[in-house]
Amino acid sequence: MKKIKVGLGTCGLSAGGELIYNKFKEEIKEKNIDAELCETGCMGMCYEEALVEIEDENESYLYSKVSVDKVGRIVNEHLLNNQPVKNWIIRSKDICTEESFLKYQTKIVLRNCGVIDPTSIAEYIARGGYEAIKNVLKNYSSEEVIEVITKSGLRGRGGAGFLTGIKWKLGLAEKSEKKYIICNADEGDPGAFMDRSVLEGDPHSVLEGMMIAAYAIGSDEGFIYVRAEYPLAIKRLRIALRQIREKGFLGKNIFGTNFNFDVSIKEGAGAFVCGEETALMASIEGRRGIPRLRPPFPSQKGLWGKPTNINNVETYANVPWIILNGWQKYLELGTEKSKGTKVFALAGKIKRTGLVEVPMGITINEIVYKIGGGIKGNKKFKAVQIGGPSGGCIPASMGDLKIDYDEITSTGAIMGSGGLIVLDETTCMVDLAKYFLNFTQLESCGKCTFCRIGTKRMLEILERITEGNGKAGDIELLEDLANKIRSASLCGLGQTAPNPVLTTIKYFREEYDAHIVNKKCPAHNCPSLITYKVVDELCKGCRVCIKACPTGAITGKLKEVHVIDYDLCNRCGKCYDACRLNAIIKD
Amino acid sequence: MEDEIVEEEKLIQHFKVDLINKRHQVGSLIPLLQSAQDSYGYIPEKIIYYISELVNIPPADIYGVITFFAQFRLKPAGKNLIRICEGTACHVNGAKTVLSVLQDELGISKDETTDDGNFTLVSVACLGCCSLAPIMMINDETFGNLNADKIKKALKKFYIEEKLLVET
Ligand SMILES: Cc1cc2nc3c(=O)[nH]c(=O)nc-3n(C[C@H](O)[C@H](O)[C@H](O)COP(=O)(O)O)c2cc1C
């Protein structure tokens, strides 16, 4: 019997996956075909969505860019007549158009994503699911679990890279009747979607990881804090929780032992700072999400004052794999101080955007060119932005840099949670720095003066630079403010907020100078610094731009070269977009 | 005046039923607020007082929590909610143009509602489909790889659907 899997992660859904799923359902029923239809999570190749995989006993065929009107042909030729539609297939036994996308990846966290039906616990179990917790409960003491995780070298994937084994050890050492486990699925970094994809595609692996952590530190209650913007992840988690409760994997005396554990979901309410652990706990307690001073660390005094272990989604998803495959296997991957793999959300000006999992130690160039297929539209690779609003920009000239916590920190950026945005020559670095600062400034909870007001002042400076009013000394002023904000902020938000500005100054200072001194934006991105010009040789006098111009700044007769009046031009660029002859250029 | 009181009573009754249906744990403020917003599309003032009694937290503190989190609104939203993505991938792929086209077309800025009550425009940081940047969502439908034409088409579709609804 054939099995049809439709990719229904958020990426698949937004590419029309649901309509495609329904169409298959209809056709199968109508034509009475003996085939099983199911959904699956993100397969990683978001650039090829919508994706449909058809499996039989021997082979699997992956169809890309499927649309509703392609379904009929796939059904008729492939399902009814056993003739796969070769032209639409990107991966099968003898076709692989996306080899380089897959070849450099190693899947641990994403081992089941896009492979299994996330709403089927049977499929998770069939792939070794819940074996790790069973094994742990039967054969390991708390200390032994912690030893395995410590030896594996697993570091927290939420951003800072703290050693997970050490964190658990601190949790175990606390004496308390009540301890909590929290899974941080707030994923606030704009442009990152790793945790979401894992929760949507393989929720059980995260829950299993949490159970193992609970056993290790001696906790009986857990929470998953999920962003409200992730309705599908929440839905899949609910289903998964119901399934394991029914099976008795959650609750009392799990697997016949005296281990008790239960998990509930807490929905975030839209605040970036709530990704910070102490703010997150305040928000679960029903208060404003304002971070507090550490120590005491959550492992000592966390949720409702009780010892609490908090880890990221990806961190937990690694745990069952490490238990089942052994820490030695995990150590084989990665660099000296960063072990295992890292999931990245690859996006921006790159050909293949999607979700990738790579061994630590891979270089930036390998990710951009080999996996990502290079830059879109034959533009030039300029930099990658890593770590979101707390991270920074690493220039293309450092493309041989190895992805590793310490190497990345040495550039002034941070590994962060895994957002990797590729930038090309049309991205203005000053504008990008302004973008991130605008974000952190809005998201600052307001507790620390430097973070609240300092970021505002920095933003104002960046605004005036991009508007052509930059002054000599502005760069130094930015650096000065940056250092003060860094040292006078209580939590990671403020401490890292200046990173995007500092790294762009460090690697792209000439771009700042161009804005401040020459009043030009080399990337032609900042509206106030662009002058639109008519190329006389190309202008045919068609009046299209005259109609598009909202201020009446362009004049000229039909079939005569048009002229822009710079006193009236508001630099909106509508003429540039409207002209089909490329007769208007940006300077 | 009396009508108003009756309305308010109804509002609270409705919310109570809702909470029972959802088997709510009393005592957790944020889920309560989320329920209220689910029911009404915003958090009515009366409900704040009601929740205050339920959880024994002063209304001023609840107001503080509401205004802290971006998800909560104190005013009703329009019939259709347009969410534009201002995440990093969308930003470098032209989210600003999307915003300016929408502003021109609808005649409103961010966080405003059109006079006819049809559209409310808000921005969010990353809708999680960065591969299709720039993105917007109208209600639950996602629109990707946007340009001015696609945006206008998407809006038109909603206007037409609205009209049909009125006529039938
Ligand atoms: C402003 C700020 C935002 C954060 N956002 C997140 C987040 O979205 N997800 C996450 O897992 N950790 C986030 N963190 C890190 C957490 O505070 C915490 O270190 C992490 O959840 C620990 O898990 P780990 O050890 O598995 O990395 C954030 C930290 C700061 C300062």
Ligand code: FES
């Ligand atoms: S940045 Fe817009 S969807 Fe992620």
